[in-house]
Amino acid sequence: MAQRLPPALEQKYERYRKMVEEHENWLATARLWEAQIGELKRTLEELSKQPEDVITYKAVGQVMFKVEKPKIVEEMENEKQDKERSLTVLSKKLETQATKIKELHDELQVELGKQNLRLQ
Template sequence: MAQRLPPELENKLVRLQTLQAQYNKILQERATVESEIAETQRAIKLIEEAGENAPVYRMEANVMVRVDRAKLLQELKDRLEILELRLQRLKKQEEEIRKQLDTLAKEIRELQTKLALGKQAGAGAS
């Protein structure tokens, strides 16, 4: 017969699973943002290396459209700034959830130890 976990431990385990899911989601989002940052940096570098008079094109609705170099460069730099701010926010969230996960895991281990000791004491009394 399977024993039911104490409600406190069960709640903590559910919370741990929820935090782990949030943590994994943040890690995925961080990887996506880091990839977008690298791509944007490459685009900026290419445009800057192309020179002032080189024509610059953008893909819009499956059509290559010639665009103003300076305007596009500024748009990319603005996008890069936004992405970097987003990355900083994600890193802070990641750190905060990691701390919560560590604390919760410690609490769960302590509860499990108490339960194990209680069972041993109960078994010794029989």
């Protein structure tokens, strides 16, 4: 027969589960931003090897527009910087949240231990 958890413990477990799920989603976002930053860096590096008057294009949806190299470089630099700032903020949030998840996990382990149960 399955043992029913007390409502307060069940709520705490549900909060823990949601925090873990949110943390995983934030990690996925961080990985995506890291990949985008890497792609921007590689593109900017390649653009830096090209002469200033090189013909460049920017894809917008299914249409390509001719743009001046300095303008596209500036746009990409700004986008890279914005993503790096966002990633820094997200990394701090992840660090704080990981600490909270660990604390909640430890609390749950103690409370479940009192009932001879264990958190996976």
